[in-house]
Amino acid sequence: AQKVTQAQTEISVVEKEDVTLDCVYETRDTTYYLFWYKQPPSGELVFLIRRNSFDEQNEISGRYSWNFQKSTSSFNFTITASQVVDSAVYFCALRSSNTGKLIFGQGTTLQVKP
Amino acid sequence: EAQVTQNPRYLITVTGKKLTVTCSQNMNHEYMSWYRQDPGLGLRQIYYSMNVEVTDKGDVPEGYKVSRKEKRNFPLILESPSPNQTSLYFCASSFEGTHTDTQYFGPGTRLTVL
Numbered sequence: 089a090q091k092v093t094q095a096q097t098e099i100s101v102v103e104k105e106d107v108t109l110d111c112v113y114e115t116r117d118t119t120y121y122l123f124w125y126k127q128p129p130s131g132e133l134v135f136l137i138r139r140n141s142f143d144e145q146n147e148i149s150g151r152y153s154w155n156f157q158k159s160t161s162s163f164n165f166t167i168t169a170s171q172v173v174d175s176a177v178y179f180c181a182l183r184s185s186n187t188g189k190l191i192f193g194q195g196t197t198l199q200v201k202p
Numbered sequence: 203e204a205q206v207t208q209n210p211r212y213l214i215t216v217t218g219k220k221l222t223v224t225c226s227q228n229m230n231h232e233y234m235s236w237y238r239q240d241p242g243l244g245l246r247q248i249y250y251s252m253n254v255e256v257t258d259k260g261d262v263p264e265g266y267k268v269s270r271k272e273k274r275n276f277p278l279i280l281e282s283p284s285p286n287q288t289s290l291y292f293c294a295s296s297f298e299g300t301h302t303d304t305q306y307f308g309p310g311t312r313l314t315v316l
Contacts, residue, residue: 123305131290131309131310131312132309135307140302183303187258187260188235188252188300190305192244194242
């Protein structure tokens with residue numbers, strides 16, 4: 089079975105702190121893709137990053153970075169120097185190779201206080 | 203502008219009154235999908251379509267119907283809505299149904315069934 093677990097339900101930090109959102113996944117596929125989406129208070133789902141299973145290189149985009157470790161089936165997301173605008177629900181997801189569906193974690197609500 | 207649009211964005215209805223939520227994409231994507239988002243459950247797939255005239259059930263298809271007569275449109279039909287279908291609904295599309303593709307989401311439709 090395929091599954092994505094985001095154990096942190098809610099995280100609260102003060103602006104400028106670094107924060108890491110955890111994501112652990114299960115799959116039997118040898119090739120798979122992982123995604124992170126952001127859902128701000130306005131409700132839309134914003135694509136952040138896609139990562140394939142055969143590329144374990146970490147990725148950095150501005151204040152955002154992602155750490156993919158196949159050995160521990162984890163795909164963690166770090167925000168450096170957090171800002172109030174980073175307040176949102178963040179979803180990690182795994183895309184099924186059979187049906188194309190996205191299997192989402194339950195989401196982590198991040199609150200960044202000024 | 204490349205986008206996925208949904209209408210209506212908000213809907214309050216009563217039990218048993220048939221309704222349709224429209225979804226349209228202008229990116230010539232083959233794959234389209236509907237998800238519902240509920241607190242504590244993340245997003246779950248309702249139906250998906252790999253291409254025109256090809257649809258299939260997702261994880262929670264009961265009480266819903268879909269059709270894919272044209273590539274750009276993928277309406278979600280609730281023949282007899284019930285209160286347990288009160289939810290936030292998202293339509294998504296991607297170029298293909300493969301696991302490599304990124305799914306892009308519409309703005310969401312918040313449905314309340316009284």
